[in-house]
Amino acid sequence: DSCECGTAEVLCNFTDLDGYTYSMSTFLHASDGPDPMCTGPQGDNTASHNPTWFGFIAWCTDLDLQVTYTNCTNEGTFFNPCAGIQAAVYEDCSLSPSSAIACNTSGGALCDADGVRVLSLSGMLVGETYYFLVDGCCGSACDILIEILADCGVGDISDWNQEMQGPDVVCVGDTEE
Secondary structure: OEOOHHHOOEEOOHHHHOOEEEEOOOOOOHHHOOOOOOOHHHHOOOOOOOOEEEEEEOOOOOEEEEEEEEOOOOOEOOOOEOOOEEEEEEOOOOOOHHHEEEEEOOOOOOOOOOEEEEEEEOOOOOOOEEEEEEEEHHHOOOEEEEEEOOOOOOOOOOOOOOOOOOOOOOOOOOOOO
């Protein structure tokens, strides 16, 4: 995970995140996330506060993932509770809300101190890199559990029906022309 999209380590197999847990940081760095999070009603004019980024390569076009959050800090007040998370997946690191392919924010309701956010990804291009963001509502920091709800698989190369050509033995420093 990373505080910035551009420095997020890219996972070759997104299902490696299945069962991954971590505790969010309270470090506020809103400029490292989109503002607003997403366009339209699902964006709900929310902004990022303390984003955590994960990069991954898509090995399927559709995938559901679930983010469970507990023990959130910054619970706000009775009239303005502001603990919990928002989550989204983006097609690039432009930080443009229009690059979101899935978004789950408060959706017009107030954030909950403990809960679950489900993201349903569709239309991904196999082999392309996408960026998954978990962010705290109003800078809230929570304990996070990420679960992949369907196996996307790992990219496989189909059987190669052509004969490989080249030398049988290649030594370090040799060049072939």
